[in-house]
Amino acid sequence: MKQSLMRPEFIELAPPVLEDGVLYISQKYKTSLHKCCCGCGETVVLQLTPAHWQVEVHGSKVSLHPSVGNWGMRCQSHYWIKNSQVVWAKQMSPSQIAAVRERDKQDQAIHIARVNASKSQNAGALNTLWELLKKLGRWLMG
Ligand SMILES: [Zn+2]
Numbered sequence: 393m394k395q396s397l398m399r400p401e402f403i404e405l406a407p408p409v410l411e412d413g414v415l416y417i418s419q420k421y422k423t424s425l426h427k428c429c430c431g432c433g434e435t436v437v438l439q440l441t442p443a444h445w446q447v448e449v450h451g452s453k454v455s456l457h458p459s460v461g462n463w464g465m466r467c468q469s470h471y472w473i474k475n476s477q478v479v480w481a482k483q484m485s486p487s488q489i490a491a492v493r494e495r496d497k498q499d500q501a502i503h504i505a506r507v508n509a510s511k512s513q514n515a516g517a518l519n520t521l522w523e524l525l526k527k528l529g530r531w532l533m534g
Pocket residue numbers: 428429430431432433434462465467468469
């Protein structure tokens with residue numbers, strides 16, 4: 393069934409059967425699981441790291457950033473979870489999907505370079521790389 397509301401549930405390990413309309417959050421494993429909101433029955437696994445997704449829980453409300461784009465799945469559904477509401481995105485063309493995926497990859501590369509730079513002995517060189525990636529990112533995002 394297509395979902396319009398999601399509620400958060402904190403877990404340590406994934407339950408064997410996932411309920412519709414529940415966003416399972418494992419802080420220990422920095423992972424979230426939910427059944428695809430379109431009702432196709434597929435499980436969507438999201439990594440909760442600054443380079444991937446962030447989840448915010450306020451009482452019984454949950455928000456997820458950025459949007460969930462299930463382009464690796466048959467349904468190709470794309471939606472936001474904002475204040476527990478499922479907000480459906482318009483169907484994107486294959487070229488739009490490719491552009492978004494490319495941008496996400498750039499964001500991740502920037503984040504990873506920044507984290508590594510802060511931990512590296514050779515921080516100077518990596519900072520230069522990070523600046524370069526930032527410029528590249530800006531250029532790609534117009
Ligand atoms: Zn689906």
